[in-house]
Amino acid sequence: MIENPDMLDYGVYLKCDQLLSCQKPLKELATADELQFQIVHQVEELWMKLMTFTLVEIIEYMQQKQSHRVITLFGRVHRLQRMMVDQLAVLETMSPKEYQQIRLQLGNGSGQESPGFRMLLKLPNDLWKAFETHYLDEGKISIEDIYDEHYAHDEKYTVAEALIEYDELFQLFRWRHLFLIHRSIGLGSDSLKGRPVDLLQEGAKKRFFPKLWDIRNHMTNKWGSEYGKVRPSISGKS
Numbered sequence: 001m002i003e004n005p006d007m008l009d010y011g012v013y014l015k016c017d018q019l020l021s022c023q024k025p026l027k028e029l030a031t032a033d034e035l036q037f038q039i040v041h042q043v044e045e046l047w048m049k050l051m052t053f054t055l056v057e058i059i060e061y062m063q064q065k066q067s068h069r070v071i072t073l074f075g076r077v078h079r080l081q082r083m084m085v086d087q088l089a090v091l092e093t094m095s096p097k098e099y100q101q102i103r104l105q106l107g108n109g110s111g112q113e114s115p116g117f118r119m120l121l122k123l124p125n126d127l128w129k130a131f132e133t134h135y136l137d138e139g140k141i142s143i144e145d146i147y148d149e150h151y152a153h154d155e156k157y158t159v160a161e162a163l164i165e166y167d168e169l170f171q172l173f174r175w176r177h178l179f180l181i182h183r184s185i186g187l188g189s190d191s192l193k194g195r196p197v198d199l200l201q202e203g204a205k206k207r208f209f210p211k212l213w214d215i216r217n218h219m220t221n222k223w224g225s226e227y228g229k230v231r232p233s234i235s236g237k238s
């Protein structure tokens with residue numbers, strides 16, 4: 001890449017020349033909407049790069065039990081996840097016909113090949129391992145201890161809640177993306193890999209940290225043995 005000699009410090013530092021040449025030249029666009037299609041995907045890849053980097057930092061801080069850092073950095077990851085969800089809406093300004101014109105350009109590419117997404121699918125294993133080892137004392141402390149039996153709203157609890165928020169927002173991205181597909185190509189169609197698009201619903205049901213979800217059912221059933229039966233009305237009218 002030949003550096004633009006007119007570039008000032010801002011552009012040199014941010015490598016604007018390279019960044020702005022990562023999209024198709026304007027005259028090669030299949031339709032005007034293709035520019036936003038490429039940019040939204042590229043921006044989301046950048047956010048996923050930052051999330052991956054931050055999650056690796058989080059794992060290291062979990063290993064050192066630096067919980068304040070863990071929570072602050074999770075706050076960053078959660079914000080990035082919300083942005084990723086919101087940004088999908090930009091693509092809903094594209095008409096189904098214009099998307100069909102763009103789709104002809106994509107070969108048999110699929111979001112499932114996204115390098116950022118693939119990394120994010122792998123990292124939860126290491127996050128959970130770090131949580132079990134350093135916060136659950138190698139499994140000697142149970143999730144029930146943290147949430148119910150010995151509930152203290154302590155660092156174990158706040159880190160667990162940060163983990164479940166990551167899981168929830170990840171699922172939210174998958175569901176929101178399904179609505180985007182619903183709106184652009186329809187859920188009854190096939191992907192460019194020839195698979196029914198509908199299969200994505202299975203992925204959207206996946207949970208990274210099932211124990212953190214299951215504790216809620218467990219507690220409701222346990223506490224419900226006291227209140228889950230029909231009780232006397234508090235108004236006295238029914």
Ligand code: HEM
Nearest residue numbers: 040041044091110111112114117181184191193195197203
């Ligand atoms: C109009 C816009 C879009 C359409 C029509 C669309 C369509 C699809 C389809 C059909 C699949 C399934 C592929 C397969 O079975 O191989 C898929 C997967 C995926 N797409 Fe998109 N997509 C769009 C935008 C985006 C954007 C902006 C992102 C941003 C990162 C994205 C990320 C993904 C990911 C990560 C997957 C894999 C999801 C999973 O395994 O749960 N997509 N997309």
